[in-house]
Every structure is written in C-alpha cells, then in structure tokens.
Amino acid sequence: MRSIRWTSHSYEDTLALGARFAKCLKAGDIVCLFGDLGAGKTAFTKGIARGLKINPHEVHSPTFVLMSVYEGKIPVYHFDLYRIGASDLLDIGYEEFFYGKGLAVIEWSERLGALMPKDHWHVKLAHQGDDRRNITLSYQGVSLKERFDKAAKKLA
Numbered sequence: 001m002r003s004i005r006w007t008s009h010s011y012e013d014t015l016a017l018g019a020r021f022a023k024c025l026k027a028g029d030i031v032c033l034f035g036d037l038g039a040g041k042t043a044f045t046k047g048i049a050r051g052l053k054i055n056p057h058e059v060h061s062p063t064f065v066l067m068s069v070y071e072g073k074i075p076v077y078h079f080d081l082y083r084i085g086a087s088d089l090l091d092i093g094y095e096e097f098f099y100g101k102g103l104a105v106i107e108w109s110e111r112l113g114a115l116m117p118k119d120h121w122h123v124k125l126a127h128q129g130d131d132r133r134n135i136t137l138s139y140q141g142v143s144l145k146e147r148f149d150k151a152a153k154k155l156a
C-alpha cells in the first residue's frame, strides 16, 4: 500500500485525524501539506498539535511570520509558504528546522520547489463540497516505508 485515504465530514473530523496521525510522528519528521485555500491544512495541523499535547488554539497559519514554534511532546515548527518563498526559507536557515530536533509541518508545500525534502510524510487535502474533504496520506523516501506501513495499519 502506498497511500491511505480518508473522508473528513467536518472540521472536527479533520482535527481528530490529525491527532491520530500525530501518534505516528516523531522528532526529525517532516509533514508536507498540500491543498487549496481552505482545504483544511491548518485544521489538520491543529489536530497534529492536539495529538502532541499542544493547545490547538496556539496554532494559526504563520502568515506574517516565517514560522511558528510550539512546544509539546516534541517541538513543532509550523511553516506556511503561501506568502513566503524559498529565498525566505534560506534566509532563516530552514535546515535547522526541517532537519533538526523537532517536527516540521509545512502548509503550501507545493511551493517548496527544490527545497522539497527527499523524505517526508505527504498529506494532500482536497475539497469535496460543503464540509467534506478528502485527505490522502502517503510518503516520499525509503526511510519512511516501514513507518508508513505501520501507520497505515494503525490508521486505516
């Protein structure tokens, strides 16, 4: 199996999925989120935060800052590339956060271009009308294969 697909029927559903997924994550991981405006990327990130014992109310898209840091079971580095570009990432020394001591979660990963990490959890969110969203989890990179298989069993 290479991907797991869920249908979320509500905002709260998406949070709950993110929280369940968070149990499969560890420090050093990178979660790349893909999907249009309002697809639920921030909602899913709030869910991940909840799963890591971070108050989801702390989580907002870091629109006017380059990155937000949340301290939970592990540090979470939250990026949103809607308004910032690869050059901004280079300026802040993004490697320290992508490949560092915490978990990196990146909204608008479509925009990473050449900085797309070779190994990452790949989460695609798509509108399905009203409050429905398709959420597809897959991965890139051999280092995640075993962990993905385990996660798929746990989350399917």
Ligand SMILES: Nc1ncnc2c1ncn2[C@@H]1O[C@H](COP(=O)(O)OP(=O)(O)OP(=O)(O)O)[C@@H](O)[C@H]1O
Pocket (backbone or CB within 6 Å): 008, 009, 010, 011, 012, 013, 014, 035, 036, 037, 038, 039, 040, 041, 042, 043, 044, 061, 082, 107, 130, 131, 132, 133
């Ligand atoms: N099933 C659902 N899952 C997530 N959000 C939903 C769902 N149904 C409705 N919504 C609504 O869609 C919006 C999702 O907003 P959210 O900020 O999470 O999207 P986003 O992908 O981060 O958008 P942006 O690209 O602007 O950052 C919220 O207003 C939320 O209430």
Ligand SMILES: [Mg+2]
Pocket (backbone or CB within 6 Å): 041, 042, 043, 061, 080, 107
């Ligand atoms: Mg967002």
